[in-house]
Amino acid sequence: AAGPVPGAEITLEANPETVTPERLAAFRRAGVNRLSLGIQTARDDSLARLGRRHTAAQSRRALGMAVQAGFTDISGDLMLALPAYTMAELDETIALLAESGCTHISGYLLKIEPNTVFGKRPPEALPGDDAAANFYLAAVEKLAALGYAQYEISNFARPGFESRHNRIYWDCGDYLGLGPAAHSCMGGKRFATPAGTAAFLAAPAVYEPQGECTAEDYIMLQLRLSRGLSLSALRARYGVSFSSEKLRFLQTLAEHGLAVFDGSVLRLTPRGMLVQNSILCELV
Incomplete structure (x- = not known):
């Protein structure tokens, strides 16, 4: 079978507790050349509150294994404004990411979604909007000082390590999503496959129209970009x-x-x- 196009960006998302040297070596052999790890924070008590199954030590170990396996393009997720969040927690998390080989960092403010555990029972000591804004602005500044330029509202990269697949979304380009609940856009028209793995495996894929990529979408997506x-x-x-x-x-x-x-x-x-x-x- 034909392999991926030479030079294609092929990203695998993983949680730190699931990573092993054997798995990473196998993914490298399969053509994966970019790894995205859900690090979130360097504080174990915060991770436990979020219901995450890993520790900061496992994050550090996972990043070390990724570097050992030969990954040179590694992204780490950074959650901001968690319950009882402090600048010290932000500094520790950025240090963990930067010192352990991340070339790309995605930073998100905690958003409480309805029908989630936090939606039903919001955690205590959640930072207010002003505090959350301060953490975000501080993160932008601290990451820039370490050589991670902000290229999109939530994304920061060392030069040349911007995520190419994300750029396609923000430029309203063509992309094809494969699998249950996957979204696609081709020729300015959006479509998606329904959720549910069993149905997806049992019959040919169904594509449901999701409307067009409009001028409004383009304005919104382009304004997410620093350029x-x-x-x-x-x-x-x-x-x-x-x-x-x-x-x-x-x-x-x-x-x-x-x-x-x-x-x-x-x-x-x-x-x-x-x-x-x-x-x-x-x-x-």
Whole structure:
């Protein structure tokens, strides 16, 4: 059988407690060249509260095994603003990721979803919005100081290690998802396969239409990127231009330090990214 295209980015996601040298060597042989590990935090009590099954020591060990197995492209997940979170916990987690060979870091603020354990019984000592914003801005700054440039609202990378598959999503490019509950977009049209492994295995894949990738989607996704939204690209792709009123709004954002706007590209600053939803409400 034909293998993957040479130079393709092939990412495997794993939790630290599931990683072994044998498994990693086998994945390398199968063509996997990028590893994403759900590290989350360097504090064991926080991991236990999140219901994670690994410890910080296992995280460090898993990252060490990945380096030993020859992975040079390693991403680690960093959860911010956890219950009873402190700058010390942030510093310890960033140190663990940076010292153990991560070339890419995805940082997320804890979001309480309905119908989850935390949704039904919210944990105590959750940081408020202002504290969460401060942790996010501190993470952006601390990661930049260590050579991880922010290239997207939640993603940071050493030069050349930006995730290529994520870039396709944010640029409204073509991607094909395979498997139960997988989402795809081709030629600006979105579609998905239903959830459920048994049904997926029993019959040919069913693709359900999910609408089109619109100008609004493009604006939202491009503003997630540090390089920002090109007004000429928006016009070329969707025939959409901002009114003079909206252009004035962009100037106001820039005056308040929420964006950088040179008349042709709108880039949100980290502070602007925190209020991206409010900015989008004005724009679309």
